[in-house]
Amino acid sequence: MSAEQIKNIENLIPLGKGKKMVNWKIKRFTASGQNYGSLMLSVDIVVKTPTGSEEIHAIAKAIPHSEFIQKLFNAPVTFRNEITFYKKILPMLQRFQRQHGVKEVIDFVPKYYGSRLNLKGDEDKVDQDALLLLENLTVANYTTLDRTQGFDLDAAKLIITDLAQFHAVPLAFKLKKPEVFEREIMPYLRLWVPKQRGRIYLRKKLSQLIDDIEELKPVKERILKVFDESFTPRETRETFATIVHNDCWMNNFLFKLENGKPVKSVMVDYQSCSYGSPARDIVFFLFSSVKDDVLKDHYDDLIKLYHQIFMSTLGKLKCVKTPFIFEALQQEINYEARYSQFVHVAFMLYPIFIPKAEVRDITEHDAKMMLSHKIPEAQKRKFVFIVNEFIKRKWI
Template identity: 75%
Template sequence: MSAGQIKNIEDLIPLGDGKKIVDYKIKHLTAPGENRGSVMLKVDFTVKSPTGNEEIHTAAKTVPPSELIQEVFNTPVTFRNEIAFYKKIVPLLQDFQRQHGIEEVIDFVPKYYGSRLNLKDDEGKVDQDAVLLLENLKVANYDTLDRTRGFDLDAAKLIITDLAQFHAVPLALKLEKPDVFEREIKPFLMLWTPKEQQRSEMSKQVSRLIDDIEELKSVKERILNAFDCNFTPRETRETFATITHNDCWVNNFLLKLENGKPVKSVMVDYQLCSYGSPARDIVFFLFSSVQDDVLRKHYDDLIKLYYQIFISTLEQLKCVTTPFTFEALKEEISNEARYSQFGHVTFMLYPIFFPQTEVQANTDCDALIFDHKIPDAHKQKFVSLVNEFIKRKWI
């Protein structure tokens, strides 16, 4: 869907009595290639009220125009699931917190305005008229950071704190109200895995990358074995199982800075949410999106911070925390690092380090994601990833 072509977009904005939309403008919100699984548009509404005009600044998420990308991301399912996350799951989790007397409920999610799957506004097929309308965080001075640089320690602490709450609140709800979790949340959680042909192509590209890095040639077979085994579905480990985001990389966190320091983070893109171990998100976030020197010096500190917030959140929600020991969490992390996240991070380095000049020059950058000269920064990050996983006996 191109800018200016969202049909009946004004119908998605809820207005109070005496208010009326008198104008709106639509522009592209993100640069080409920065949101591969959707099109993001900026929609600014002018609303007339009895006291004068006001502006409502929103971000509209629409389905990707490419049928290939829709197939890759399973858009008919994932777009529906993301709408359900904002419309149903977030209010359910916030109400659950309030029932336990918590006033500062989870707030690292953009404000939801409205959505539809199609112009019939029914529960039928997701089509090209599907729209998810959210708060435009950039107007509130939130922004993404340089995806090739990653997060510093302050940003990593902020985000790992939010992740701990994101995982703990639905886990507490599952433990207290398993029937509600099963009925109201779990139907909208689906683990996405690449198809066999995609996995085969990805493995070939990783093999070529290793051949181009002298210091990794001696462990090529070890790396490829670890990469290939990561895409085999495994039974869910129930103790920690909760909602997982599954796409916790730089571009899916918007930060607000004050005097150059991050003070607030918002997490976006919930289309790939699944049911599984929170360690998926922990490992993927840390090794795909945190600066290498920060990770080397502060990995243990960040894991301890996550655990502290995770346990305190469960305690606020009156959960028995005995099963959730720190040793059990470290075992979860090791398990997901070995069996799901090495391949996930390895693949994600391609879009993270895809040259921005090529993104801007090619509208179909997904077709080129592997077909370009690998930047040195990508190679260095991959070497660091491999070394860290070998050091920790994860591969």
């Protein structure tokens, strides 16, 4: 898939009777460093209608040609899963909400226009012609924020509110319709785990980073112990288990701003969704993407806000709320922070803080490139902050 052409684009969007796609313009959408797992193209389409014409402004998400990126993100599986999320799972969850009288259903997801796995109509194969067409949110004045700066309190509150609903609605669906959840949703929720060779390389990079930061050397063995334990297979704890996004970092949230203040957020990139604890997303989001001073002053407030929205959402869907008391959520957070999210956060700092001069196009990515740049001081400071916060909370 190139920036100059999308094959058979006129067959991607169901337009309805009397409408016909007559013109379109395609170009690269994201700059290097904004997206790592897929090729993103902007598509501006003119549609002829019985009464005139209309425009569709979309983003086409395609599989990159890079074999490394395809393997890293398990593209044949994750691309199918993301298409299924937009095409099938999200509408199912929204119908479920409406059936329970909820008027303000999940709305922090871009509009879905169309998709395909290939050009042959083969439902068993994802190839280079696979495509997912979504609303171009920048046309509606949504924007990403500086990934190196982190979110302020207002932005963090918006995202925490959306995450609580994102987790609570499928959890309620699971509790109310367990057989449907198992049959229609679970097959598309697979957690990606690095292979043994990749883990050895990651451990080496983490060890080198600690050696380069004097104040962390005394706790090096404790940090590496947490790294090793992160890859121990563990059974899913069913009480809170739901759909988990698994990639809640800066670049996967867009905001509408009013007078410079975020008033609405949208979450994108559902290719890594899995079945597990919502605490995975909570911990990863807070410690990878929120300003340090906001976490210091408002961590407890943000967790309480999450729980409040989570419980309110379950209540609107007429679910028993007893198993989900605040103390139970805290236990989930403590567990996931200790056994899964420290490593996740630590290595997310590499793409977050990679110097702009060293950012490469998605077609050039490989494992060494993604982790071999000279570590900026800002990344070191953030890593020290995370280690100290995890130690303070007895997660390390």
